[in-house]
Amino acid sequence: MKRPTTLLALLLPCVARALLGAELLPQETRQGAEAVRDRALQESRAFEWVQRLTDEVGPRLAGSAGDRAAGPWGKALLESLGFVNVHLEPVPVKVWERGTESGEIVSPFPQQLVLTALGGSVATPEEGLEAEVVAVESLEALAALAKASPDACRGKIVFFNRKMERGETMNGYGDVVPIRGRGASRAAAAGAVGVLIRSVGTDSNRLPHTGAMDYEKDLPRIPAAALAVPDADLLARLVARGKPVRVRFRLTCGDRPDAVSANVVGEVRGRERPEEIVVVSGHLDSWDLGTGAIDDAAGCGIAIEAARLIGASSRRPKRTVRVVLYANEENGLAGGQTYAAAHQAEMPRHVAAFEADSGGGAPLGFSWNAGPAAAATVAEIVRLLEPLHAAKARNGGAGGADVSPLLKSGIPLFGLTQDSSAYFDYHHTANDTLDKVDRKSLDRATAALAALVYAVADLPEALPLIPKAQRSRRD
Numbered sequence: 018m019k020r021p022t023t024l025l026a027l028l029l030p031c032v033a034r035a036l037l038g039a040e041l042l043p044q045e046t047r048q049g050a051e052a053v054r055d056r057a058l059q060e061s062r063a064f065e066w067v068q069r070l071t072d073e074v075g076p077r078l079a080g081s082a083g084d085r086a087a088g089p090w091g092k093a094l095l096e097s098l099g100f101v102n103v104h105l106e107p108v109p110v111k112v113w114e115r116g117t118e119s120g121e122i123v124s125p126f127p128q129q130l131v132l133t134a135l136g137g138s139v140a141t142p143e144e145g146l147e148a149e150v151v152a153v154e155s156l157e158a159l160a161a162l163a164k165a166s167p168d169a170c171r172g173k174i175v176f177f178n179r180k181m182e183r184g185e186t187m188n189g190y191g192d193v194v195p196i197r198g199r200g201a202s203r204a205a206a207a208g209a210v211g212v213l214i215r216s217v218g219t220d221s222n223r224l225p226h227t228g229a230m231d232y233e234k235d236l237p238r239i240p241a242a243a244l245a246v247p248d249a250d251l252l253a254r255l256v257a258r259g260k261p262v263r264v265r266f267r268l269t270c271g272d273r274p275d276a277v278s279a280n281v282v283g284e285v286r287g288r289e290r291p292e293e294i295v296v297v298s299g300h301l302d303s304w305d306l307g308t309g310a311i312d313d314a315a316g317c318g319i320a321i322e323a324a325r326l327i328g329a330s331s332r333r334p335k336r337t338v339r340v341v342l343y344a345n346e347e348n349g350l351a352g353g354q355t356y357a358a359a360h361q362a363e364m365p366r367h368v369a370a371f372e373a374d375s376g377g378g379a380p381l382g383f384s385w386n387a388g389p390a391a392a393a394t395v396a397e398i399v400r401l402l403e404p405l406h407a408a409k410a411r412n413g414g415a416g417g418a419d420v421s422p423l424l425k426s427g428i429p430l431f432g433l434t435q436d437s438s439a440y441f442d443y444h445h446t447a448n449d450t451l452d453k454v455d456r457k458s459l460d461r462a463t464a465a466l467a468a469l470v471y472a473v474a475d476l477p478e479a480l481p482l483i484p485k486a487q488r489s490r491r492d
C-alpha cells in the first residue's frame with residue numbers, strides 16, 4: 018500500500034493544491050461520494066435496520082440472551098443485503114447481570130428511591146446496605162473531605178451529586194463520567210461502604226442511567242448505584258438540612274461465568290485495491306434497561322446503510338469497505354480489543370476506521386486523527402458535508418471507543434459527530450427505545466457517513482499514519 022513518505026507528507030498540505038490541483042480528491046471520487054450522500058437522503062433504509070435490531074433482538078448486554086441473538090441477527094442481515102465475506106468473529110467477554118434493585122430513604126422521611134446498579138457493581142448483602150449519607154460534588158471534593166476529616170466517610174454511603182450539563186457535543190458527559198467509573202473505589206479508599214451517584218444524564222425523568230464502573234485493585238469492592246435525577250435532588254435537599262440522612266439499598270447484581278460473544282463482519286469489495294480496508298462501524302451490544310436504540314442500534318444502522326449504499330453505487334470505491342458491528346463496547350470494550358488483536362497481521366492494510374456511536378441525531382461533522390499531513394485532504398473531504406450543514410472537522414479524538422484500539426497501530430481514525438443535545442436524556446436508561454430515533458436526522462447522519470467513507474475509500478493515496486507521538490491521545 019502506498020502512503021506518502023514523511024518529507025512529502027510534511028510538504029503536501031502546502032504544495033498540494035499548486036502541484037496536484039484537485040488530485041487530493043479527484044472529481045470522480047467527489048462525484049461518487051456526492052452520489053451516495055444524495056442517495057442516502059432519498060432512500061436510506063437505516064431506520065429499518067434500527068427498528069429490526071431493537072424489535073427483533075431487544076436489549077443486548079454482553080453474555081445475555083439478547084447478546085447471543087445479536088450476532089446471528091447481524092450476520093443474517095448483512096448476508097441478505099449482499100455483503101461479502103460475512104462472518105462472526107468470536108469475542109470472549111466478562112459477564113455481569115443486573116438482578117433486582119431497590120432503595121429507600123430510611124430517615125428522617127421514609128421515601129422510595131428510584132435507582133439502578135452501575136454495570137460491574139457487586140451486590141449488597143441480602144438484607145440490603147443501610148448507612149448514613151455523605152454528599153460530595155466531585156472526586157476532588159471527596160479527596161479534600163477525606164484529607165481534612167479522615168473519618169468523614171467511614172462506614173457511610175458516599176453520594177456524588179454532580180449535575181451534567183446539556184450540550185450539542187459530548188463534552189458534558191466527559192466531565193461527569195469519571196465519577197461513575199471511579200467513584201466507588203475512591204469512596205472505598207475513604208472508608209465508605211456504598212456509593213450512590215446522581216445519574217449521568219440531562220433529563221428529569223424518574224429513570225436512572227446505568228453505565229460502566231471499575232474497581233481499583235486492592236481496595237474493598239463496595240456496591241454502587243445511580244439515582245434518577247429527581248431522586249438525587251430529593252436526597253440532596255434532605256442532606257442540605259444538616260441532619261443525618263439514612264438510606265438503604267439492595268442490589269443482587271454481580272459477575273457471572275465468562276461467555277463468548279461475537280463481532281459481526283461483512284464487506285463491500287473494493288474496485289481496484291480490494292486488499293486495502295476502510296472500517297465503518299458501530300457497536301451491537303447495549304445496556305440491558307432499554308432496547309439500545311440510540312446506543313447503539315442507531316450507529317449500527319448508519320454504518321450498515323452507509324456501506325450498503327456504497328456497495329450499490331454505480332462506481333464502487335477503490336478500496337474495500339468493511340462493516341464491523343462490535344460486541345461488548347459498553348462494559349468491557351472486548352469487541353474492539355479483540356478485533357485489533359485478531360487483525361494485527363492485516364493492520365498495515367487498514368487505511369482508516371470510522372465509528373458511529375453518538376445516537377441518531379443530525380450530523381454536525383466529524384472528528385479525525387490522521388496526523389498533520391492529512392489536513393489538506395480532510396479540508397477537501399469536509400466540503401462534501403456542506404449541503405448537510407455538517408461541515409465541521411475537528412482534529413483529535415480516537416474515532417470512537419471500539420476503533421480506538423487501532424490507535425496504537427497508527428490507523429487514521431474518524432468519528433461521526435452528531436447533535437447530542439437530547440442524547441443524554443435517554444442514554445443508558447429504560448427510555449432508550451426506537452421512538453427516540455428521528456428518521457430524518459438518522460438519514461442525514463447516514464448520508465454524511467456514506468460520503469466520508471466513500472471519499473476515504475477512493476482516495477488516490479492512503480492517508481498517512483498517525484504520528485507515533487499522537488498514538489496515545491484520547492481527547
Ligand SMILES: [Zn+2]
Binds near residue numbers: 300312313346374
Ligand atoms: Zn455506545
